[in-house]
Amino acid sequence: MIEPDRPEGDGPTQHQAHDRDTVHLAEIHERPGQTVLDEFDAWLAEVVRREASDLHIKVGTPPKIRDAGALIPLDHAPIGNDEATTIVEAIVPPERRERLETSGEIDFAYSLAGVGRFRVNEFRQRGSYSAVLRKLRFGGSGSTRWGCPT
Numbered sequence: 001m002i003e004p005d006r007p008e009g010d011g012p013t014q015h016q017a018h019d020r021d022t023v024h025l026a027e028i029h030e031r032p033g034q035t036v037l038d039e040f041d042a043w044l045a046e047v048v049r050r051e052a053s054d055l056h057i058k059v060g061t062p063p064k065i066r067d068a069g070a071l072i073p074l075d076h077a078p079i080g081n082d083e084a085t086t087i088v089e090a091i092v093p094p095e096r097r098e099r100l101e102t103s104g105e106i107d108f109a110y111s112l113a114g115v116g117r118f119r120v121n122e123f124r125q126r127g128s129y130s131a132v133l134r135k136l137r138f139g140g141s142g143s144t145r146w147g148c149p150t
Contacts (some may be wrong), residue, residue, distance in 0.1 A: 036083045037090055045115050047135055054135070055118075057086050059128040065118060084129040088122055100124075109136075 047065050048057050054066035059081050062073040091110050092100060100106045105123040112118070112135065126129040 014021060036086050039076070040087050040090075041115070042114060042119065044112050044133065046074070047133075048116050052135070055133040057087065057133075058125070060128045061090075081128045084131075087131070088129045091120065092122060 026106045043055050043063050043065070047053075050065065050067050052067040052072075056064040056066065056071060056148055060078050062076045062078055064071045064073050065073075088100075092106065094131055096106045096108055100122060105121070107119065107121050110118045110120045117136045117138075119136055120131060120133050121131060122131045124130075
């Protein structure tokens with residue numbers, strides 16, 4: 001966003017600010033033959049590319065990524081119930097589907113080859129599926145940071 005105390009011309013233009021507030025993936029969702037699962041894979045790749053933390057999927061809103069604490073909508077029409085159901089059916093492990101139906105919520109890990117691994121929280125909300133996928137980070141000094149012997 002343009003900071004109000006900045007002199008005009010020193011900050012980003014309105015167009016640049018808008019570009020930062022919406023992730024444009026037109027080349028992904030406008031290719032003929034693309035499915036919602038192809039788009040879903042592209043959304044996860046965008047999370048990784050931007051070094052963002054989460055992908056949020058909720059019926060009635062565009063998919064969003066959490067980048068530096070802000071939820072940024074992807075350049076996509078609001079997710080429909082059929083799209084959300086297609087994604088859920090594709091990524092929920094078969095052994096967890098019954099639990100999703102009975103409890104309304106499940107957590108599991110999802111891996112996308114060449115992109116990364118994500119912790120997923122799937123849940124039913126007002127009769128439709130929603131999901132939050134968090135990018136799992138590997139490496140670093142986790143064991144020493146937690147005080148574990150090396």
